[in-house]
Amino acid sequence: MTLRSGTTPERDWRSVLRHDVPASLVVFLVAVPLSLGVAVASGAPVAAGLVAAVVGGVLAGALGGSVVQVSGPAAGLALVVADLVHTYGWRATCTITLLAGIVQVVLGGLRVARAALGVSPAVVHGMLAGVGAVIALSQLHVVLGGTPQRSALENILQLPSQIANNHNHAVMTGVLTIAILVVWARLPRLRTVPAPLAALIGATVTAAVLGWDATRVDLGGGFSSVLGPVMPKGDWHAIASAVLLVALLAGVESLLTCVATNRMHDGPRADLDRELAAQGLANVVSGALGGLPVAGVVVRTTTNARAGARSRWSTVLHGVWVLLFTVVFAWLIALIPLAALAALLVFIGVQMINLAHVRNLRGHREVPVYVTTMGGVVLIGLAEGVAIGLALAALLSLRRLARVEVVVRPEGDRCWRIVVTGSLTFLGVPRLTEALAAVPPGSAVELDLNLDFMDNAAFEALHAWRLDHERAGGTIDIDEVHGEWYAAAVGGAGLYPARLAPSHDRGWLPWSYRRHSQGRPQLDGTPPGAATAAAAGDATETATETATETTTETATGAATPASAAVPDLVSGMREFQRRTAPLVRPLLHRMARTQSPSHLFITCADSRIVPNIITASGPGDLFTVRNVGNLVPRASSLPPDDSVGSAVEYAVRILGVRTITVCGHSGCGAMTALLGEVPDLPALRGWLRHGRQSLARFVATPAEDDDGGPLDRLCRVNVIQQLDNLRTYPFVDELVRAGQLRLAGLYFDIGAARVDLLDPETYAPVPALRTG
Structure with a gap:
């Protein structure tokens, strides 16, 4: 449901009253103290924070791209606003906010919102942590009864004297506020009242009852005291930079919060471009009315979602409640001690340094970006810290993209294996040449290039080494696992992403198709049985040599007979261990103790x-x-077949599979035997008696679709008959009737490489699901 719908159905109004109205009251109780605190931290009039809360709630909430995101004054922008107020004055800062809103509207109209998601989260979290640290350090001086200094470093240097010399009522108010915030979070039964509200009420009441001498919040007549914007005076380049900084920081914070809200609710997914444009409109109005910059706020949005909000009405109503409260109960705000708001900001600032983000970033090796950004914001400034963080993130990304690993190891007598993995660029040439220099001249080399890119400098270095090595009598067998970057460069072909093949591009090939010739698999389409004697001999010799390398040798160096007898199998095992095992090992490790398949196939x-x-x-x-013929013996067959029956029983009753699929195929030898004469093989003859029902069904079925011939039709009829055989098992039939188990028949046309789902009535492929 959106506010743009012309009418709201009655059931939706009931949902609003049941879910959104209570959620809006919870968010309102959180928003008021936070808005006041952000205004104080920004050096703006206190009423400016309430203006931004109202505009962000009503306007951004009604027009935004997320149904649960709550916008308002954000602590992450407090440093920027404070610097702008100090430089240009408050009313000029309002103009900068208005202009920043126009920039956001334009960017939203250009549909570039997703570009903001390209900013490294490490930079964003580091920026917010740095802002939190600066806010906490500055407001701690207010709690201690002093005055914040111009920089975080000065605040740190002045902190010891503040702690030693100030012990007035402001300190007691601040300590009480922080104590309530800490304790309140550990009392689940009291969480219905937001901790910030409880802390401010507790500190205000205590200060009033005990008569503490504390400076109160100066609301100055509420909204009537807010003044309109004026044009800033000064260097227009600096003013334009300030406008862009506010627009980008507020936009990025809003969009990242918007993306995070998608995981908090089951409603419509967020429209980022619409959200950015709505944030821009809210900033235009907030700046025009004398309010703080508006952005999506994580704390309020999370509170809104957890409170059960179902639509944007919760966000809009929370803004209405803030407006009514300010108009009617402005005198209550004037009773709040300023030290209590400062303590609230200290608490919020410390919470912005979220160690959970550091743990998440550690696994991706992005902690340096986080720490550098945070340090830059604290020690230098917000814009400078973010710029340094972005630069470091870009450098680390470039380093990862250009990272290459070269492994050189001996394998057997005068045989070496070289494995090059990663992106082989000019940055990796020194490491590559150093590793290649370790290979003795004249040796046999197996070179595995597991590359996702190779530039010209790397190619020239590798190709020159290859030519030199072969001139010295050595041999090189090059195998390119990902894409044929080297082979394409040798042939003078252009290198395009379309040339890349999957990393497992050879795992599905038969052994006989994987013979190597100058590092490339032979895929000429010639069946193995049709190969010439010479080609077969060469292939066998190559496979035997490969297998012999992995055999266990005796003291005299002779290979064991077992490995020599199965060269293809041993070669395939080696290829699995080298290429596939590293990819599937993490997956198989997780499922090593138990299995949970979804299908019995x-x-x-x-x-x-x-x-x-x-x-x-x-x-x-x-x-x-x-089994031969994909047969399912009936439950009443004599003698019974326990092999298939036990598998069905175990899959359904123990593993809990919910689909049983029988898959037949074209040219099935078992069906050929049923149509003709079963070979004189006692075991096979005994087994194929389970196919008699399929043959009888085939004879009784009109041959209306014999385009593929009688064998093709029998193969398909056999699949459907086996599905019927499955239902002779009582536990299978019971689950099928209850809708808890599904039976499906597939047919694989080998020549066409096509899989079809079969219709149980016509035995023909289902047209709508045909995959060919």
Whole structure:
């Protein structure tokens, strides 16, 4: 539901009254003390914070792109505003806010909001932490009865004397406020009243009852005391920079908060461009009315979502409550001790230094960006700190993108393996050449290039080394795992992203198709059985040599007979360990103790059927049963077949699968045998008796769609018959009738490489789901 809807259905009004109105009251109770505190920290009139809260709630809430985001004066902008007030005066700062709003509206209209998400979160969190530290240090002096200094460093240097010399009522008020804030968070039953509100009420009442001499908040007549904007005087370059700084900081903070709110509710996803434009309009109005800059605020938004807000009415109503409270109860605000607001700001500033962000960033090695940004904001200034953080983040990103790893290790007698991983650019050439120099001249080298990019400088260095090594009598076998960057450069072809292949581009190939010739797999389409004798001999020799490298050698250096007998299998194992195992190891480690497949997949033992390839599934997805003809013996068959039956029973009752799929295929040898004569093989003859129901169904079915011939139709009929056989198991039939288990039939056309879902009535592929 949005405010732009012409009418609101009655059920939506009931939802507003039940969910949004209570949530708006909770947010209002949080917003008032925070707005007052941010105004004090910004050096602005106290009423300016309330103006921004009203405008942000009503205008940004009604027009924004998020249904639960709450906007208002943000602590993250307090340093910028304080500096602008000191430089240009408050009314000129209002003009800067207005102009910044216009910039945001233009940016929203240009639909560039998503560009703000390209800012490193480490920079944003570091900026907010630095702002929090500066606010806490400055307001701590107010709590101690003193006056904040011009810089954070001066505040730190003056802090010991403030602590030693000031022990007045302001200190007692501040300490009491902080104590209530700390204790309140640890009392779950009292959390219905927001901690900031409870702290201010407690400090105000205590100061009034005990008669403490404390400076009170000067509201100065409420909204009537707010003055309109005037044009700033000074260097227009500096003024323009200030406008852009306010627009960008407020915009980025709002958009990042907006993205975070998507995880807090189940309503419509946020429209970032609309949100940015709405924030701009709110800043135009707030600046025109003499209010602080407006931005999306994390604390208020989180409070709104947790309070159960369902629509933007909660945000709008909270602004209305702030307006009514200020108009009717402005005299209550004037009773609040200034030291209590300062203590609230100290508490908020410390909370802005969120150690949870540091822990999250540590895993991505971005803590230096966070610390540098925070340090720059504290010691130099907000704009300078953010610029330094962005520069460091860019440098670290460039370093990661250009990072390359070169591993050189000996393998056997005068054989070396070189593995180059990463982006091979001119920055990595020194490391590459140093590693290649360790390879002895004349040796055999297996060079694995696992690259996502190679520039010309790297290519020339690698190619020159290769030519020199081969002139010295050495051999080099180059295998490019990702894309053929080196091969393309040698051939003079352009390097485009489209040339990149997946990192597992060879894992699905049969062994006989993976013979190497100058580092490239032979994919000429020639079936292995049709290869010439010479080619087969070369391939066998290559595979045997590869396998021999991994065998366990005896004292005389002879290979064990077992490894020599299975060269393709050993070679495949080596390739798995080298390429695939590092990729799947973290996944398999997590599922090593238990399995939770979603499908029981029954298919033929045919070597051309690879279930994980034709279903694009991975480890842990399919509980697979394979047999000749993808047959499911009926539960009443005599003698019973416990192999398939036990698998069905275990998958359904223990693993809890919710889908059983039977997958047949074209040219099935078992169905060929049923149509013709079963070979004189006793075990096979006994097994194929379970296919008699399929053959009888085939004979009784009119041959209306025999485009593929009788064998093709029998293969499809057989799939549907096996689904019926599954329902002879009582526990399967019971779950199917209850809608808790689904049976599906698939058919794989090998020649067309196409998988179809079969219609149980016609045995034909379902047209709407056909994948070819």
